[in-house]
Amino acid sequence: MSMYFDYAATTPLHPKALEAMMPFLTDNFANPSSAYTPAREARKAIDAARKQVACAIGAQPEEIFFVGSGTEADNWAIYGILEAQKKKGNHMIISAVEHHGVLYTCRHLEKQGYGVTYLPVDSEGFVSPEAVRGAIQPDTVLVSVILANNEVGTIQPLKAISEITKAAGIPLHTDAVQAVGHIPVDVNALGVDVLSMSAHKFYGPKGIGAQYIRKGTPILPLLRGGAQERGRRAGTEDVAGIVGMATALTVATKEIAAEASRLTGLRDRLINELLSIPHTRLNGSRDNRLPGNVNVSFSFIEGESLLLHLDMQGCQASTGSACSSGALEPSHVLTAMGISHELTNGAIRFSLGRDTTEDDIIKLVEIVTKSVGRLRELSPLYDDYLKKG
Amino acid sequence: MEYTEKVMEHFMNPKNVGEMEDASGIGTVGNASCGDIMRVFLKIENDVIIDASFKTFGCGAAVATSSMATEMVKGKTIQEAMLITNKAVMEALDGLPPVKAHCSTLAEEALQAALWDYAQKNDIVIPGLEEPKEHDHHH
Ligand SMILES: Cc1ncc(COP(=O)(O)O)c(C=O)c1O
Numbered sequence: 001m002s003m004y005f006d007y008a009a010t011t012p013l014h015p016k017a018l019e020a021m022m023p024f025l026t027d028n029f030a031n032p033s034s035a036y037t038p039a040r041e042a043r044k045a046i047d048a049a050r051k052q053v054a055c056a057i058g059a060q061p062e063e064i065f066f067v068g069s070g071t072e073a074d075n076w077a078i079y080g081i082l083e084a085q086k087k088k089g090n091h092m093i094i095s096a097v098e099h100h101g102v103l104y105t106c107r108h109l110e111k112q113g114y115g116v117t118y119l120p121v122d123s124e125g126f127v128s129p130e131a132v133r134g135a136i137q138p139d140t141v142l143v144s145v146i147l148a149n150n151e152v153g154t155i156q157p158l159k160a161i162s163e164i165t166k167a168a169g170i171p172l173h174t175d176a177v178q179a180v181g182h183i184p185v186d187v188n189a190l191g192v193d194v195l196s197m198s199a200h201k202f203y204g205p206k207g208i209g210a211q212y213i214r215k216g217t218p219i220l221p222l223l224r225g226g227a228q229e230r231g232r233r234a235g236t237e238d239v240a241g242i243v244g245m246a247t248a249l250t251v252a253t254k255e256i257a258a259e260a261s262r263l264t265g266l267r268d269r270l271i272n273e274l275l276s277i278p279h280t281r282l283n284g285s286r287d288n289r290l291p292g293n294v295n296v297s298f299s300f301i302e303g304e305s306l307l308l309h310l311d312m313q314g315c316q317a318s319t320g321s322a323c324s325s326g327a328l329e330p331s332h333v334l335t336a337m338g339i340s341h342e343l344t345n346g347a348i349r350f351s352l353g354r355d356t357t358e359d360d361i362i363k364l365v366e367i368v369t370k371s372v373g374r375l376r377e378l379s380p381l382y383d384d385y386l387k388k389g
Numbered sequence: 390m391e392y393t394e395k396v397m398e399h400f401m402n403p404k405n406v407g408e409m410e411d412a413s414g415i416g417t418v419g420n421a422s423c424g425d426i427m428r429v430f431l432k433i434e435n436d437v438i439i440d441a442s443f444k445t446f447g448c449g450a451a452v453a454t455s456s457m458a459t460e461m462v463k464g465k466t467i468q469e470a471m472l473i474t475n476k477a478v479m480e481a482l483d484g485l486p487p488v489k490a491h492c493s494t495l496a497e498e499a500l501q502a503a504l505w506d507y508a509q510k511n512d513i514v515i516p517g518l519e520e521p522k523e524h525d526h527h528h
Contacts, residue, residue: 302424304448312401345424378406380428380444
């Protein structure tokens with residue numbers, strides 16, 4: 001038996017998405033830019049998909065551009081917006097809790113001479129809109145704040161931030177990869193100018209994403225070449241991927257209220273039960289977090305060893321800790337939230353999804369409780385703690 | 390990243406876990422912020438290590454190397470124990486992923502720190518043994 005608690009890493013393909021993709025993975029392999037009947041069908045499928053994606057986030061179809069991944073969308077937003085305003089300035093503002101797709105792009109640009117302000121977050125991971133206002137300089141040309149964080153699920157006050165950026169005339173980008181398909185996202189309600197999404201986080205296929213670009217936003221292409229996507233993103237379209245993404249998003253949007261409330265119930269139950277294990281801390285906000293996200297630190301033990309224990313018992317979860325991810329830095333998100341290195345090393349993320357049941361939660365809690373107990377028996381830190389009393 | 394079967398075996402069922410009440414020498418190395426702490430306990434009689442145990446905070450490799458190192462040191466003389474290198478521990482585990490090689494270094498250091506503690510307490514000199522450095526290792 002396998003219990004999957006890593007839906008924030010990726011999700012299984014929805015059967016309806018697969019069904020919609022099949023014709024374009026088999027019989028109809030035409031290049032949608034060609035001038036014969038199957039190509040026109042493929043083109044029609046892309047147009048329909050564009051409408052579906054636009055509809056799901058309250059945008060116009062002309063404002064949706066398909067890309068190769070959430071990472072590409074993030075990179076495009078940063079490079080494209082900066083390059084389009086080169087004459088105006090070279091300073092950007094991003095939160096300290098961005099996904100690597102934004103963070104590493106900005107760190108790279110910083111080395112090239114761009115100015116970057118990293119907005120601090122509070123202990124629950126929230127950016128303060130007032131801090132955005134305070135960070136704006138005359139040469140600021142971009143603000144980028146992640147909508148929902150991938151590690152701790154914190155949902156940022158984008159609307160309040162967009163009021164500030166709009167008044168200042170600065171384009172606002174948001175990485176909405178973890179949010180779209182899971183919580184209602186409306187580009188006009190949020191007031192963002194550019195919004196990035198990725199299909200494999202909402203039961204669509206991997207390797208396909210989309211960028212929302214509000215009409216009039218200054219942004220140049222990242223990829224140049226063919227005239228696909230109205231000249232703004234070159235490259236022959238992944239028709240099957242695009243259709244799969246749109247189908248998955250349409251299904252997710254239809255079920256969003258019911259599924260979010262079901263997952264919130266399971267999430268809160270899991271949080272409560274895990275917190276009843278002594279010396280356990282919840283990372284992130286109790287309420288204002290993604291419906292499927294749970295992130296906890298167990299004192300005195302290290303995250304990877306717990307993950308391995310869980311894995312041997314059929315539970316799949318993840319950590320942002322140094323050792324397990326192969327990344328050599330501790331989680332920049334937890335660190336920005338002011339959490340000690342010891343606790344960031346012991347952080348585990350359980351992310352719930354479509355197939356998670358109450359039964360799974362009960363079994364998971366049992367297994368985690370046992371494993372934490374065993375690892376604490378091994379831990380010299382736990383000994384030291386018990387001796388100090 | 391992939392662990393060998395040996396590593397997983399020692400991780401899931403570690404040997405020699407626990408504190409030792411009457412240890413002759415105790416060595417602790419590593420720090421929590423870098424992710425690994427190892428504490429090794431040795432019982433030594435007539436220059437022979439008759440028992441060894443450990444407590445470890447750390448990843449799978451850290452636990453497995455502690456388990457293996459304490460297995461390897463049992464029954465050895467102090468001089469033989471001095472020859473247990475991180476490489477030997479790693480080989481006994483059929484290898485470690487490259488990013489985890491530092492864990493075996495930590496095991497070697499923990500053994501030597503416990504020997505150092507024993508030497509200090511008994512006012513003896515173990516040839517080739519150096520005072521453990523204040524630990525500040527980085528990945
Ligand atoms: C918040 C966030 N942004 C961007 C990405 C990258 O998306 P992709 O895997 O499609 O490149 C991810 C997921 O990996 C994510 O969680």
